[in-house]
Amino acid sequence: MSEPQVIREIGPLRQRLDAVRMRQQSIALVPTMGALHAGHAELLRVARENADYVVASIFVNPLQFDRTEDLDSYPRTLDADLRVCAAHGVDLVFAPSAAEFYPVEPLTFVESPVLSRHLCGAFRPGHFRGMATVVLKLFNVTQPHLACFGEKDAQQLAIIRRMVTDFNLPLEILPVATVREADGLALSSRNKHLSPEERAVAPVLARALKEARASIDAGETDCSMLKAAATKAFDAEPLVRVEYFEIVDPETLSPLDRVADAALLAGAIWLGRTRLIDNVTWRSSKAIT
Amino acid sequence: MSEPQVIREIGPLRQRLDAVRMRQQSIALVPTMGALHAGHAELLRVARENADYVVASIFVNPLQFDRTEDLDSYPRTLDADLRVCAAHGVDLVFAPSAAEFYPVEPLTFVESPVLSRHLCGAFRPGHFRGMATVVLKLFNVTQPHLACFGEKDAQQLAIIRRMVTDFNLPLEILPVATVREADGLALSSRNKHLSPEERAVAPVLARALKEARASIDAGETDCSMLKAAATKAFDAEPLVRVEYFEIVDPETLSPLDRVADAALLAGAIWLGRTRLIDNVTWRSSKAIT
Numbered sequence: 018m019s020e021p022q023v024i025r026e027i028g029p030l031r032q033r034l035d036a037v038r039m040r041q042q043s044i045a046l047v048p049t050m051g052a053l054h055a056g057h058a059e060l061l062r063v064a065r066e067n068a069d070y071v072v073a074s075i076f077v078n079p080l081q082f083d084r085t086e087d088l089d090s091y092p093r094t095l096d097a098d099l100r101v102c103a104a105h106g107v108d109l110v111f112a113p114s115a116a117e118f119y120p121v122e123p124l125t126f127v128e129s130p131v132l133s134r135h136l137c138g139a140f141r142p143g144h145f146r147g148m149a150t151v152v153l154k155l156f157n158v159t160q161p162h163l164a165c166f167g168e169k170d171a172q173q174l175a176i177i178r179r180m181v182t183d184f185n186l187p188l189e190i191l192p193v194a195t196v197r198e199a200d201g202l203a204l205s206s207r208n209k210h211l212s213p214e215e216r217a218v219a220p221v222l223a224r225a226l227k228e229a230r231a232s233i234d235a236g237e238t239d240c241s242m243l244k245a246a247a248t249k250a251f252d253a254e255p256l257v258r259v260e261y262f263e264i265v266d267p268e269t270l271s272p273l274d275r276v277a278d279a280a281l282l283a284g285a286i287w288l289g290r291t292r293l294i295d296n297v298t299w300r301s302s303k304a305i306t
Numbered sequence: 307m308s309e310p311q312v313i314r315e316i317g318p319l320r321q322r323l324d325a326v327r328m329r330q331q332s333i334a335l336v337p338t339m340g341a342l343h344a345g346h347a348e349l350l351r352v353a354r355e356n357a358d359y360v361v362a363s364i365f366v367n368p369l370q371f372d373r374t375e376d377l378d379s380y381p382r383t384l385d386a387d388l389r390v391c392a393a394h395g396v397d398l399v400f401a402p403s404a405a406e407f408y409p410v411e412p413l414t415f416v417e418s419p420v421l422s423r424h425l426c427g428a429f430r431p432g433h434f435r436g437m438a439t440v441v442l443k444l445f446n447v448t449q450p451h452l453a454c455f456g457e458k459d460a461q462q463l464a465i466i467r468r469m470v471t472d473f474n475l476p477l478e479i480l481p482v483a484t485v486r487e488a489d490g491l492a493l494s495s496r497n498k499h500l501s502p503e504e505r506a507v508a509p510v511l512a513r514a515l516k517e518a519r520a521s522i523d524a525g526e527t528d529c530s531m532l533k534a535a536a537t538k539a540f541d542a543e544p545l546v547r548v549e550y551f552e553i554v555d556p557e558t559l560s561p562l563d564r565v566a567d568a569a570l571l572a573g574a575i576w577l578g579r580t581r582l583i584d585n586v587t588w589r590s591s592k593a594i595t
Contacts, residue, residue, distance in 0.1 A: 027474065031476070121471065121472075123472045124418055124419075124420045124421055124468050124472060124558075125416060125417070125418050125421075125438070125465075125468055125469045125471075125472035125473060126416075126417050126418075126419075126472075127414060127415075127416065127417075128414070128415050128416075128417040129413055129414050129415075130413075130415075131413045132413055132414075146417075149414070150472075150473075153473055154472075154473055154474045157473055157474040157475055157476060158474045160476070176414075179413050179414055180414045182410065182414075183410075183412045183413060183414035183415075183439075183443075184414060184439075184442055184443055184446055185316065185443045185446040185447045186446055187320070187446065187449070269413075
């Protein structure tokens with residue numbers, strides 16, 4: 018378990034990766050905002066399995082935070098993160114400062130108006146613009162052959178995949194399954210903000226999603242019925258405030274009235290000051306995937 | 307003078323250019339919409355001078371036309387264009403179909419809200435979004451070391467340069483001076499739509515710009531005075547309808563009240579159904595450039 022090299026500037030990063038490309042080695046990028054947990058570890062494992070050289074980026078991107086308090090309170094744990102990277106065979110950690118990554122006021126952005134309209138996008142104006150813009154920048158400074166993204170951030174994943182298609186980016190996106198606690202709670206850097214009482218209630222989101230998926234499996238196709246059942250589950254938990262619970266087309270992220278071949282079921286809830294998101298995908302066994 | 311190869315699909319283009327990169331040759335891209343004239347020839351000449359391998363793209367991009375009639379009437383002259391490319395040592399012409407370049411409905415766009423607010427952007431909603439998006443796509447399929455853009459399209463050039471900075475694109479933009487007819491009219495594919503009467507009047511735009519620049523040289527810094535003089539020149543020509551005549555910061559493209567270190571002077575006029583644009587830059591001899 019050797020320490021990964023940490024590079025903080027774009028010039029040296031490009032130089033190092035040019036040398037890797039000259040050796041005909043393939044490069045995988047795992048973009049993160051640090052505070053690495055077992056979900057990130059799974060991204061790193063998939064990257065390690067699929068490329069010769071693994072780059073993890075750690076950058077808490079100011080452009081994608083809509084609320085200052087969330088940016089300020091976002092956990093920063095670089096030493097622990099480097100140990101996680103070392104344990105998972107990361108070759109290089111790119112951890113630029115905000116001044117290095119945004120040397121001038123950004124005036125150019127990636128916009129995905131259709132894909133940002135619903136789900137989290139409806140509640141976090143500018144978030145996906147900031148996210149997609151920073152990911153494009155990371156792609157351009159790293160020029161990876163592949164990049165790994167977690168399925169937990171389903172809207173992010175859909176936007177990135179479509180960006181790669183629409184912009185003809187010469188790389189492959191590997192989606193990585195959500196890692197969960199034993200009680201179903203999806204791993205998130207924000208979970209550590211939960212009080213013990215909130216933590217006890219938190220799995221209700223994953224449970225509601227799984228129950229909705231089971232109902233579809235059992236033949237329910239009416240999305241209003243599926244959503245009503247979820248609302249009932251959330252209403253039973255006084256600590257929970259629901260932001261949204263939606264059933265959408267997995268590609269366009271447009272809300273569905275009826276489930277046909279495939280559906281993305283996604284929700285966001287608040288527990289105190291902590292916002293949790295989760296999702297599951299349902300596909301007809303008859304659908305060609 | 308050998309014929310350049312014409313490639314119409316992205317896969318074969320990438321393959322060909324990968325081979326060029328393997329030979330350690332530098333690649334220049336000249337993006338065009340065809341209808342090549344002496345202004346484009348100058349772009350090709352600069353590209354040829356600065357790179358080992360020159361790619362010209364010819365693609366009339368539907369995404370950047372705000373009016374259907376302009377898209378439909380935009381001149382398409384591929385055979386003549388290929389002769390111009392051959393005469394200027396172009397190695398490869400990339401001429402995709404719309405279906406090849408937009409195989410699915412584009413849902414991801416490049417937006418430059420600040421830089422698109424004024425000048426042409428105020429009159430052509432969506433134009434610069436479409437332009438910047440297609441240029442980014444062309445950069446991504448070509449991965450050139452440098453790309454040439456004409457100074458005639460000043461707002462386009464400013465947006466592309468800032469996109470390269472903001473998105474960390476690994477390439478250099480070479481601006482190329484505007485080529486003009488003997489009477490000052492800037493070359494444009496749209497000039498061929500002018501009637502003889504309109505053509506006779508057309509140089510008024512270049513003249514007004516040059517006169518405004520001369521006034522600044524002579525000490526006038528008040529932009530309202532400079533604009534009033536230009537308005538007077540246009541008012542003397544009954545065939546001319548002015549769209550805008552602005553004096554802006556060359557980087558942010560924000561209108562100036564007073565000229566200080568540098569200014570971009572830009573205008574757009576209509577002659578019948580033809581829209582002409584032109585610009586000049588003024589820099590203080592004291593300014594460090």
